[in-house]
Amino acid sequence: xxxxxxxxxxxxxxxxxxxxxxxxxxxxxxxxxxxxxxxxxxxxxxxxxxxxxxxxxxxxxxxxxxxxxxxxxxxxxxxxxxxxxxxxxxxxxxxxxxxxxxxxxxxxxxxxxxxxxxxxxxxxxxxxxxxxxxxxxxxxxxxxxxxxxxxxxxxxxxxxxxxxxxxxxxxxxxxxxxxxxxxxxxxxxxxxxxxxxxxxxxxxxxxxxxxxxxxxxxxxxxx
Amino acid sequence: xxxxxxxxxxxxxxxxxxxxxxxxxxxxxxxxxxxxxxxxxxxxxxxxxxxxxxxxxxxxxxxxxxxxxxxxxxxxxxxxxxxxxxxxxxxxxxxxxxxxxxxxxxxxxxxxxxxxxxxxxxxxxxxxxxxxxxxxxxxxxxxxxxxxxxxxxxxxxxxxxxxxxxxxxxxxxxxxxxxxxxxxxxxxxxxxxxxxxxxxxxxxx
Amino acid sequence: xxxxxxxxxxxxxxxxxxxxxxxxxxxxxxxxxxxxxxxxxxxxxxxxxxxxxxxxxxxxxxxxxxxxxxxxxxxxxxxxxxxxxxxxxxxxxxxxxxxxxxxxxxxxxxxxxxxxxxxxxxxxxxxxxxxxxxxxxxxxxxxxxxxxxxxxxxxxxxxxxxxxxxxxxxxxxxxxxxxxxxxxxxxxxxxxxxxxxxxxxxxxxxxxxxxxxxxxxxxxxxxxxxxxxxxx
Numbered sequence: 001x002x003x004x005x006x007x008x009x010x011x012x013x014x015x016x017x018x019x020x021x022x023x024x025x026x027x028x029x030x031x032x033x034x035x036x037x038x039x040x041x042x043x044x045x046x047x048x049x050x051x052x053x054x055x056x057x058x059x060x061x062x063x064x065x066x067x068x069x070x071x072x073x074x075x076x077x078x079x080x081x082x083x084x085x086x087x088x089x090x091x092x093x094x095x096x097x098x099x100x101x102x103x104x105x106x107x108x109x110x111x112x113x114x115x116x117x118x119x120x121x122x123x124x125x126x127x128x129x130x131x132x133x134x135x136x137x138x139x140x141x142x143x144x145x146x147x148x149x150x151x152x153x154x155x156x157x158x159x160x161x162x163x164x165x166x167x168x169x170x171x172x173x174x175x176x177x178x179x180x181x182x183x184x185x186x187x188x189x190x191x192x193x194x195x196x197x198x199x200x201x202x203x204x205x206x207x208x209x210x211x212x213x214x215x216x217x218x219x220x221x222x223x
Numbered sequence: 224x225x226x227x228x229x230x231x232x233x234x235x236x237x238x239x240x241x242x243x244x245x246x247x248x249x250x251x252x253x254x255x256x257x258x259x260x261x262x263x264x265x266x267x268x269x270x271x272x273x274x275x276x277x278x279x280x281x282x283x284x285x286x287x288x289x290x291x292x293x294x295x296x297x298x299x300x301x302x303x304x305x306x307x308x309x310x311x312x313x314x315x316x317x318x319x320x321x322x323x324x325x326x327x328x329x330x331x332x333x334x335x336x337x338x339x340x341x342x343x344x345x346x347x348x349x350x351x352x353x354x355x356x357x358x359x360x361x362x363x364x365x366x367x368x369x370x371x372x373x374x375x376x377x378x379x380x381x382x383x384x385x386x387x388x389x390x391x392x393x394x395x396x397x398x399x400x401x402x403x404x405x406x407x408x409x410x411x412x413x414x415x416x417x418x419x420x421x422x423x424x425x426x427x428x
Numbered sequence: 429x430x431x432x433x434x435x436x437x438x439x440x441x442x443x444x445x446x447x448x449x450x451x452x453x454x455x456x457x458x459x460x461x462x463x464x465x466x467x468x469x470x471x472x473x474x475x476x477x478x479x480x481x482x483x484x485x486x487x488x489x490x491x492x493x494x495x496x497x498x499x500x501x502x503x504x505x506x507x508x509x510x511x512x513x514x515x516x517x518x519x520x521x522x523x524x525x526x527x528x529x530x531x532x533x534x535x536x537x538x539x540x541x542x543x544x545x546x547x548x549x550x551x552x553x554x555x556x557x558x559x560x561x562x563x564x565x566x567x568x569x570x571x572x573x574x575x576x577x578x579x580x581x582x583x584x585x586x587x588x589x590x591x592x593x594x595x596x597x598x599x600x601x602x603x604x605x606x607x608x609x610x611x612x613x614x615x616x617x618x619x620x621x622x623x624x625x626x627x628x629x630x631x632x633x634x635x636x637x638x639x640x641x642x643x644x645x646x647x648x649x650x651x652x653x654x655x656x657x658x659x660x
Contacts, residue, residue, distance in 0.1 A: 069653075069656050072276075121607060121610055124606060124607040124610070125607040127603070127607075128603050128604045128606070128607050131600060131603050131604070132590065132594065132600065132603075132604060135594035135595045135596050135600050136593070136594050136595075137595075138235070139236060140276075140660075141593060141660070144656050144657070145590050145593065145594070145656075145657055147656065148590065148653040148654075148656045148657045149587075149590055149604065151649065151653055152583075152586060152608065152646065152649045152650060152653060153607060153608065155645050155646065155649045156607070156608055156611055156642070156645070156646065159611035159612075159638070159641075159642055159645075160610075160611060163611060163615070163638045163641075163642075219236075222236075272525070273525075274521060274524060274525065274660060275660045276659070276660060297659070300525060300526070300528070301435070303525060304525075305521075305525055307521075309518060309521070310518075310521055310522055311517060311518035311519050311521075311522065312519060312522055313447070313451055313517075313519055314517070315451045315454040315455055316447070316450065316451060316454070320447075320450065324443055324446075324447045325522070325526050327439065327440070327442075327443035327446075328435065328440045328443045328444065328447075328523075328526050328527040328531070329435050329440075329526055329527075330435030330436050330439060330440060354454070370522065
């Protein structure tokens with residue numbers, strides 16, 4: 001037990017120091033990428049991991065929603081709602097950083113680019129899920145209904161991610177395409193980028209655990 | 224047939240409403256459930272009938288000649304009948320249309336409405352062409368009794384069945400409970416001595 | 429008493445449909461409100477856009493969007509009632525005990541389909557006339573209308589069931605429905621824009637495919653998850 005606790009503590013310190021190192025590296029170590037305007041490529045170290053976490057969090061929420069409906073354990077609902085709250089936060093961050101980037105790169109805050117559209121739709125799903133939870137008092141009903149909504153929402157994700165962008169491309173042939181994924185990364189950029197992905201996942205996991213524990217404590221205290 | 228309750232509990236958060244309860248009711252028995260207001264009688268009936276999911280434990284119904292663990296109330300909805308003050312039927316439809324609908328929805332031929340209503344002491348003139356909401360509370364209660372029994376359920380749950388009824392109405396309840404005894408089980412939750420007098424056994428919450 | 433098999437699904441669903449239509453016909457409050465709303469929005473749009481205010485090349489794009497906005501908001505006004513009325517009227521418990529959950533969902537889905545088709549049949553001809561919206565491929569347009577309405581009704585019926593047990597039902601219904609409905613709406617709008625421009629059905633067949641897939645997927649998910657929503 002003590003070994004696990006010290007391992008957890010060490011991991012948190014590692015995460016904290018790692019993030020600090022990444023922030024330093026993002027601005028002072030990595031060189032600006034070629035095809036980007038000025039220093040704007042640096043935002044990629046934050047924007048892409050945020051969008052990635054926002055998406056992963058959604059699937060985590062859906063998974064635990066399914067678990068709740070199967071097992072009816074309130075801890076599964078804690079896990080699902082924690083993932084959704086964090087997913088919403090990261091989704092907002094991803095949308096804002098993406099918009100800033102779009103302004104610098106293409107001189108307009110919003111283009112309805114396929115990826116931009118998808119992130120906004122994800123934001124709407126999160127908002128709806130959290131809105132539903134806010135309107136339900138009874139914990140069991142709240143858990144069951146929000147779980148059902150999350151699962152229906154998750155089956156519409158393929159449409160958001162695949163079908164909608166295809167439709168937009170067919171209509172707007174001059175759609176500005178996000179170039180991030182297609183950039184060949186130099187080794188310094190690659191190092192910071194993948195470290196940042198790992199660090200953001202670690203950050204999500206840590207915050208998710210905290211949120212779950214808080215939910216449990218609140219429940220035990222108010223009982 | 225039997226109704227077997229094992230460790231049945233219902234809580235809201237940390238607040239225990241009732242349980243753990245374990246008991247058995249044999250076919251041909253009327254069980255009375257008494258207790259002060261707020262003691263959980265209605266919640267117990269709702270849990271036994273499958274309207275509410277229990278927090279722990281189970282309710283099982285074993286029909287004639289059935290072996291094994293039996294079925295939960297949600298698995299055998301055609302065996303369950305329920306009447307209670309917070310049960311409402313469709314006010315815009317007539318009593319007859321209401322019963323027709325519930326017969327159809329239970330997969331039965333919808334033709335017995337008039338007979339069912341006569342069985343609870345309502346002559347056709349009292350309900351014909353009148354929307355359910357325009358009937359008196361006592362008349363509506365009788366229609367609810369008809370709703371609860373139209374499919375000959377093995378287990379009939381009655382929550383405060385004599386409420387809002389005159390002496391004739393109370394007699395109808397007694398008749399319904401008596402015929403239910405020959406069909407299966409009746410479980411009555413009430414504080415009204417007229418209701419509890421119909422019971423063979425009582426459970427206090 | 430005897431052990432009986434569960435009630436046949438379709439018969440029970442049709443009984444629910446029949447009962448809801450009968451009850452609605454008796455009072456007609458909700459239906460009137462729905463059609464009045466649709467009419468009011470139509471008048472607003474028709475006046476603001478009209479047959480002449482848009483350049484001909486812009487008409488397919490803008491009119492398609494406006495038409496589906498009118499249909500969508502009419503749906504948001506009228507489709508929650510199927511479940512909200514049951515919960516608010518206290519009749520949900522009686523229904524819960526008597527009907528198999530799948531039959532309840534199917535029945536309510538059919539009610540919403542009837543309502544939405546009726547309102548759309550009212551909106552579309554008026555819209556086409558008020559805005560002089562010309563459709564090059566009526567067949568594609570008709571198919572998109574049918575599939576789009578089926579998708580709208582499918583998702584809305586499910587969210588109606590969710591919302592009927594929550595507070596702030598009115599606002600929440602639209603909030604929950606919009607994310608689920610954006611994919612089919614986008615497909616329907618884009619497809620309608622194509623149908624307005626091109627006489628060839630196959631030009632818009634991709635959108636038809638998306639709608640068919642979406643309708644199938646969401647309806648299946650709704651039926652799979654309805655039990656958890658409907659029962660306590």
